[in-house]
Amino acid sequence: MIVLLALVLVFSFTVSSFANGGQEQGDKTEVVKFSTPVAPDHPNNVAALKFAEIVNAESGGRLKVEVFPANQLGNVKDVIELVMTGSVHMYMGGTSETSLFQPEFAVMDCPYLFRDYDHLMKAAESDVVQEISDKLEKNRGVKILTAQIYYGTRHLTTRDKAIYAPSDLEGMLVRAPDQPVYLEAVRAMGATPTPVAFSDLYMALKQGVVDGQENPIPTIYTYKYYEAQKYIMLTGHMRRVNVIGASSVWYNSLSEDLKKVVDKAIDEAVKLNNDLTIKQEADMLKDLKELGMEVIEPDVQAFFEAAKDVPAKFEKQWGKDTARRIAEIR
Template identity: 30%
Template sequence: MFSKGFSLSLVSVLGLGASVAQAQTTWTFGGINPPNAPVTIASKKFAELVGERTEGRVTIDFYEGSQLGNGPAQIEAMAMGAQEGYISSGSNASNLVKEFGVVDIPFVFESQDHFLKFMQSDLAQGLKDELRDDYNVRILATNWFRLPRVFLTKESCVTSPADIEGKRARSPNLPMFVAGWESIGTVPVTMAYGETYMGLSQGVADMAESAGEQIYSSKFYEVLPYVTEAQMMYPQNSVYVAESAFQSISEEDQAIVIQAAEDAGDYFVELVTAETAPNKAAMEAEGVTFCDLPADVRAEFSAKVSESVPEFEAEGLLPEGWWAEIQAMK
């Protein structure tokens, strides 16, 4: 017969085991977009999927609308382990690994397929590895494909590089984005995303760009009613997680989190696809003018950018030889 003390000890051990088995991990994730933006809706879907599929072992608290700070602040907080995750532009990683800014070079990619070839290349994989190994930031998913970036202007659509020469263009505080605006003749004005609508309303900048799906939710069109579908860049959102946080959960839950990020990315694309036509119709009803940018004019812009490649390389924004390698991926 077991003693009373032994029985109590056994109960305690079993209770401790159950506690460990049911231990919960809570992650803080942030974003910078408003509540009705597709990326915000999909981010909440990601959090929901993780909670359901891990049966509560991993819970994600998602904070929208720059509640945790602007993009650079949030991704730097992840590098320091002060925040577990962030969902936003794939180029935000350039705050830590400058070469990630290659996706912010205007007119470097000829098409969505061209962009995807780069994202699947050894060049891009090397950047992801450096971000994870040197800065504690892992990329869980990159399949949150957005609509190509457009030009937003006040008085007329853009028909040539001369139309935007010398104009003050809103830019995120990302080195390659700033350099890219300069390469096509504008004067970049850095402005946090959450401050952009007010800044445009006050005339701080003359023009802006936007991923196509964000024009409506951001309401930038109310200030800049001419939208030139320039295909300036082919952006995507990435799901970032602090590597230290990722390694703190089981391999089973790691696999679940990765799959949830990819599934939420597919959901994001569905949202964008479903909203594109009705949102465009709603904006046109409010007097917004949409214009195409002919292929030959895009080629003029690309030629201007190529002239700045030596400067990009000298500033460490673009590894030497990458421009040629990327063009060869067409």
């Protein structure tokens, strides 16, 4: 009789636990996998670590964020697919890679679309980007938590020729990421775009496979492109953000107080990243000068004019008015 009563009590407790989520289940720490594509000391990854620190401290032990830098879990495209299946909870990556799953995101890589940093940040939190994000969540189950992770402003470098206007690039091979908008941007600037994998770019520059490339100043400095490039032209042709995306199933399953913790940590990560990146851009340009690079102030207006027809080439993918709506944000 005592044994039977004990079994009934255990059964009753088990049913009650499952019905209420279970005390043990509720207290269990959930490990949150967060993938970033950059080196551990890159501002983007430092920001991801700050996010993890805040969530781990303020979630009451319910969440433990683990950051995996330098594409440890796969390249951004592969990781987004893992987020879609729920195998990875969060990712940081470019709007270009995200556009492989929702094409309109590529508008954020359009050359000379943004007047300045403030315009970029306003666009990243605008209704336009929110509409695109909503489509991504509906179609792919990926929720964009922020599109304001500043990655940097892209500039042109060359091996042995200073560039002042698009006509100076005629006949020159300039490496571009193998993404349609990047290839079109380099073509509009006057050069012949040449896709080279990022991992192969340093050697391609050293061996003269390409005459030049374009990247943000911290990338040019960190990857020592100054060893193979003499000139840096401050073209500022792209102002870039990365996004932080999450599995919508995972995020939407969080309690309201945990969502607030995550959202607060995202805000803190954005601020830290953007402050660090802006400082690096200024400091590292000085370093590049000291390392022997010659800084050229080109005719930016001429490059702007050369690239003004790029949005029209992508209307089918981005939507007819998407670039215009972003350009008009004040």
